Amino acid sequence: MRYCFPPAAQAAIPIAGGDQSFPVRRIYCVGRNYVEHAREMGFTGREPPFFFMKPPDALVFVPEGSIGEMPYPQVTKDLHHEIELVVAIGKGGSNIDAADAAAHVFGYAVGLDMTRRDLQGEAKKTGRPWEVGKAFDRSAPIGPIVPAAAAGDVANAAISLDVNGATRQSSNISRLIWSIGETIEHLSALWELVPGDLIFTGTPEGVGPVGPGAMLHAHVDGLPELKIQIV
Numbered sequence: 001m002r003y004c005f006p007p008a009a010q011a012a013i014p015i016a017g018g019d020q021s022f023p024v025r026r027i028y029c030v031g032r033n034y035v036e037h038a039r040e041m042g043f044t045g046r047e048p049p050f051f052f053m054k055p056p057d058a059l060v061f062v063p064e065g066s067i068g069e070m071p072y073p074q075v076t077k078d079l080h081h082e083i084e085l086v087v088a089i090g091k092g093g094s095n096i097d098a099a100d101a102a103a104h105v106f107g108y109a110v111g112l113d114m115t116r117r118d119l120q121g122e123a124k125k126t127g128r129p130w131e132v133g134k135a136f137d138r139s140a141p142i143g144p145i146v147p148a149a150a151a152g153d154v155a156n157a158a159i160s161l162d163v164n165g166a167t168r169q170s171s172n173i174s175r176l177i178w179s180i181g182e183t184i185e186h187l188s189a190l191w192e193l194v195p196g197d198l199i200f201t202g203t204p205e206g207v208g209p210v211g212p213g214a215m216l217h218a219h220v221d222g223l224p225e226l227k228i229q230i231v
């Protein structure tokens with residue numbers, strides 16, 4: 001193959017406890033997957049799951065023990081944090097049953113679905129796509145991927161986000177409206193999942209704005225903490 005210029009680098013996230021990385025193909029995100037967050041956004045919390053995507057090059061990898069940096073993005077005046085459990089797919093498939101979904105999971109990571117809320121709100125109001133609010137450059141900070149066997153009881157793990165030392169979001173993965181297995185079932189009915197796909201599973205209540213200088217500590221029990229500063 002003779003490319004007319006060098007192709008972009010393969011997006012990849014290091015795997016905790018080894019020297020391998022997880023090559024990322026697609027990033028799927030679930031909207032409104034915790035009841036209290038759906039309510040704070042003006043919905044009943046009983047809608048079926050829906051999905052959007054971010055491009056793989058939106059990932060900002062932060063190694064365990066480091067503090068990453070995310071530049072305050074262009075255009076927005078209302079950058080919001082959304083802490084999320086990220087599921088890494090290791091075995092692909094279509095129409096996967098929720099009961100069989102665990103066999104398709106490679107591992108888990110802590111991620112942030114950073115959101116230009118003002119642009120997303122404008123898109124909702126005008127019925128336009130969400131990319132300007134969700135899929136912007138560096139919109140997806142993420143920590144290392146922990147293999148499923150080493151991640152503990154993720155389905156019942158506490159999930160929380162502190163901003164400048166104050167807790168803004170605090171919930172438990174067990175409070176997902178659509179469990180990890182049910183999310184994989186719905187998603188794989190719409191798209192064929194392939195090894196390398198990531199799923200941001202949705203955020204609990206307490207989303208809010210962060211400005212330059214804000215220090216975010218994102219935590220899910222059993223996974224390395226994700227620390228990042230808005231600069």
Ligand code: MN
Nearest residue numbers: 082113202203
């Ligand atoms: Mn989200």
